[in-house]
Amino acid sequence: MQVAQRYRHALIDGLDRPLAHAASLPNPFYTEPSVLRHELDVLADRQWRLLAAEGQIPHPGDVMPVTMSGMPLVLVRGRDAKVRCFHNVCKHRGVPLVNATARGATSLKCQYHSWRYALDGSLDRASHFNGINDHRLCHVDASCLNLDEVRCETWHGLVCVNPGGHAAPIADAMASLDARWREYDFPQLRFGGTLSYRVAGNWKLVVENFLDSYHNPFVHPVLNKASLWDEHYPIVEASYFGVGTHVYDAALAGHGGLPIFRGLTPQRAQGAEYLCVSPTLMLGLHADYLFVLSVDPVDAQTTDENVYFFFVEHDEPSDDTIAIRNTVLANWDRINREDLPIIEGMQLCRRSPAFGSAAFSPFHEGPLHAFQRSLAALMADQATPAQAARDAQATQLADSVEA
Numbered sequence: 001m002q003v004a005q006r007y008r009h010a011l012i013d014g015l016d017r018p019l020a021h022a023a024s025l026p027n028p029f030y031t032e033p034s035v036l037r038h039e040l041d042v043l044a045d046r047q048w049r050l051l052a053a054e055g056q057i058p059h060p061g062d063v064m065p066v067t068m069s070g071m072p073l074v075l076v077r078g079r080d081a082k083v084r085c086f087h088n089v090c091k092h093r094g095v096p097l098v099n100a101t102a103r104g105a106t107s108l109k110c111q112y113h114s115w116r117y118a119l120d121g122s123l124d125r126a127s128h129f130n131g132i133n134d135h136r137l138c139h140v141d142a143s144c145l146n147l148d149e150v151r152c153e154t155w156h157g158l159v160c161v162n163p164g165g166h167a168a169p170i171a172d173a174m175a176s177l178d179a180r181w182r183e184y185d186f187p188q189l190r191f192g193g194t195l196s197y198r199v200a201g202n203w204k205l206v207v208e209n210f211l212d213s214y215h216n217p218f219v220h221p222v223l224n225k226a227s228l229w230d231e232h233y234p235i236v237e238a239s240y241f242g243v244g245t246h247v248y249d250a251a252l253a254g255h256g257g258l259p260i261f262r263g264l265t266p267q268r269a270q271g272a273e274y275l276c277v278s279p280t281l282m283l284g285l286h287a288d289y290l291f292v293l294s295v296d297p298v299d300a301q302t303t304d305e306n307v308y309f310f311f312v313e314h315d316e317p318s319d320d321t322i323a324i325r326n327t328v329l330a331n332w333d334r335i336n337r338e339d340l341p342i343i344e345g346m347q348l349c350r351r352s353p354a355f356g357s358a359a360f361s362p363f364h365e366g367p368l369h370a371f372q373r374s375l376a377a378l379m380a381d382q383a384t385p386a387q388a389a390r391d392a393q394a395t396q397l398a399d400s401v402e403a
């Protein structure tokens with residue numbers, strides 16, 4: 001059965017029921033490569049995927065190679081200060097064009113045969129192609145040799161891509177979240193570092209664990225003191241879901257004293273919210289900092305988890321402020337590492353006949369149910385262009401074998 005159809009069945013058989021009677025996605029959705037292939041096609045076609053913080057490439061000429069589920073890409077800030085994304089593939093023999101982050105580049109030069117591209121991706125020189133010091137491209141259509149650009153937009157300092165091109169503009173996709181968080185003046189934030197993990201678990205388990213605050217008292221005792229369990233509230237809206245807390249005590253969390261957003265109401269100044277805003281993108285917003293967590297599926301049972309931190313900054317940060325920021329990163333590193341064995345244990349049990357689909361706690365797991373339900377609806381929709389092309393190829397092959 002096609003994966004889209006299996007997702008339709010998962011909706012009908014379990015996820016579309018009211019929360020108290022709903023049943024979660026069954027095990028094969030977490031283990032099968034064909035499921036992941038379908039998910040990646042749909043995500044690439046219709047969703048924004050986070051690749052970097054703008055603060056990682058702040059100046060014209062800054063370039064950074066990245067991968068998205070193994071696909072080599074490169075981010076380039078042009079002379080016009082615009083961030084562009086290209087497939088990081090030299091058009092001559094197909095090797096990665098950029099291998100390391102660099103500052104102040106004026107062009108992109110391939111290490112193999114020295115072809116040179118402008119920062120806008122156009123081929124500048126096919127070095128010595130037609131003879132020593134003869135760079136002409138005789139008999140070759142030069143217009144096919146520019147780098148392939150990937151649709152790329154930014155939102156509050158996040159660089160996101162939508163290779164398939166069918167996602168709504170990112171400002172529209174995030175409009176309802178912007179409305180929810182209108183009190184927070186995002187331009188007050190500055191990029192302040194990253195954390196990264198390779199997790200032996202399906203990407204959906206990482207997202208589901210993020211949405212699950214049910215486990216906090218048992219797995220994260222220190223976090224649970226700063227963000228009390230009984231102060232939490234679920235958030236389930238059409239385009240985002242997660243958990244909020246009325247009280248997030250930065251001092252109890254071990255990193256009090258950072259500047260906070262100007263203009264917050266007392267309620268917002270005390271609380272925090274953790275929301276999944278697209279299937280692979282999660283945000284944790286506090287009065288003094290934002291973290292952004294993105295998941296990058298590697299294979300069906302392996303995920304790269306990347307966390308980006310942004311701190312409220314009114315003045316040049318002092319050494320003390322930088323030390324407190326480092327504590328924020330250290331605290332979240334500890335929390336993330338507390339989660340890793342749990343996520344990896346869940347993955348192990350997705351291969352056991354003793355676990356299948358499960359019920360949701362109506363009190364705690366509404367956001368988790370909302371994630372699975374919205375994901376299943378997205379994945380159950382009709383085929384993407386990439387899938388249609390694969391299906392057409394398979395039919396052609398079958399026809400030619402029969403003939």
Ligand code: FES
Nearest residue numbers: 090092093110113
């Ligand atoms: S592969 Fe890049 S110049 Fe030959």
Ligand SMILES: [Fe+2]
Nearest residue numbers: 209219220339
């Ligand atoms: Fe956790």
